[in-house]
Amino acid sequence: MFHAIETKDLVKRYGSRRALDGLTLSVPRFALMGLVGANGAGKTTWMMSVAGFLHITSGSVNLLNEGPFNPAAHCGRVTILPQDSELPLESRPQELLTHYGLLQGLTRQAAADSAAAMLKEVHLGDRIASPIRALSHGMRKRVMIAQCFIGHPEVVLLDEPLSGLDPREVAHMRAFITRRRGQQTILISSHNLHDIEVMCDHIAFIEKGRTARVATLEEVIGKDSTLVYRVAGEPADYAALSAAAPDANLSFDPEASALVCRYDPRRCTAEDINRSLLPALLAQSDVSTVTRGGDLESAYLKNITDSQS
């Protein structure tokens, strides 16, 4: 498989502290991958290392099969939305994005067109000539997102792209990013797991500078191996439930008030489980919804619990 990004045993040390501690991660081409991890887990450091902002202590980066980041090879093909980085305050969005397009090797006309289209896409078509200084935090964030997509780069790294946006813009940007699926390789680092779940098709859990797990979203949330029953209260008779669905592993999540049923998809299907388990469950409790797969938050928290134990 052709990987857009491959990092092997990446180490980044700040004094005695290791921000990246042998992080190995491969990102398939055209994947929309979410990076999930605690504060200080190494997500931003990894992105900055891939983009060439940080000099790694050891390990290797292979970007688009052309080695580590090199402006001569990757200019215009890889872009990033860096975290906590201000745009030049006196610049105007249209001029700034055109300038960035020119630096990426676009012609003046193509750069101007691409800048105008992107600004319109992020709902800033009426503010193209306002100084960045005069834009609100959310508007600046949208300019930052827009600059990433100038000239249709192959790889886009987005560090906390939706933080600071209002709910309407969050929904719009989620839809915008999701529409790029299959056209560009996009990496998103975010603490908002719902956003990641909605947008991404691949997930990487990063903990303490290492990759804890990399899988497709379906695998992570167990879409093909988990059924979640929202119930009114915890079932009293687990034995009856286990007898009805002997191939299933049942557990109760009190926070979500849900019965989580995990099964081996090679041995039975969701329909089999439903057919046998649901009558037994309804005999004990009201069931409001049945969904295939858990949510990313539960999967992430379970992953942390598993790794700690």
Next chain:
Amino acid sequence: MNGIRQIWRVARYEWFDAMRSRRALVVLLLYMAAAVCTMHWSINLLHRMEKELASMLQLPQSEQAGVVSTALWKSKQFQRIMKNVTQNDMVLHDLTGKHPVELIYAWFAFFYTPMLVVLVAGNRIAEDIGSGAVRYVIFRTSRVCWSAGKFVGQVIMIGLSLLLSGIGAYAVAKYRLAGSGTPDLLLNILQWSLRAWVYSIPYLGLAMGLSHLTRSASKATIMGIIAITFCFVISIMIRHFTAETGWRAYLPYMGVLIPDDHKMLLWRDAAAPLVTGFTYLVTLGFCYLLTGYAFFRKRDV
């Protein structure tokens, strides 16, 4: 070729951005105002000197300054002042007979340019590193193109401010000094602007080279001020403390590394010293810049 194009793109944007920044504009206008005021006060002084000279030589006194500037050059007092200022017989020879307005402007431009450079450009790189703005550029072009582009942008900016100050000074001279409104004088003043511009390049390299070392704009400005002060101190030490033996015998060698030591070449009329001076100063500017860049190349941004 692509690198040069990228440098030019960064430079052009840097220039536009600096012009839009109110602070840079204020400094430019202040510099122009300083040139105009200096010219105005110097003409007042010149007028007083001429009046004294005219009464001594029993020439008719004029209401406007500049009428007896040729006679002024013949006065021993004026020659003594010039000799003290230049401290170089060849330079004095080249300057003899030049219009006093030219000399006043040249003195002003050479004296204030290092300060202008530090105030306008000393923090441009540190500011971008500190705010993170550099991160939007260095994945689109190389770090060296970015640094060189910022430098070239500021070189253009300083050139523009010197040009404006020259025009301002000429305008004052035209209205205050008799017979000064000639195109020749404007061209001569602009020529001094050009020389001062070349003189600014090593200071620009020094200030912007140092600016690579920090993320704080104010720290970069302070470092720049300390650096040019250090250059002037070394220059004074070379002039006044050089001896034939001991450590002080090595002082003149340090002069090669500071811009002030090559300044006198720019006061000459002949092509050879001028070209030598231009070459030395531009090379020195790039050396300073590259020294700072060498640190930036390896640093995390």
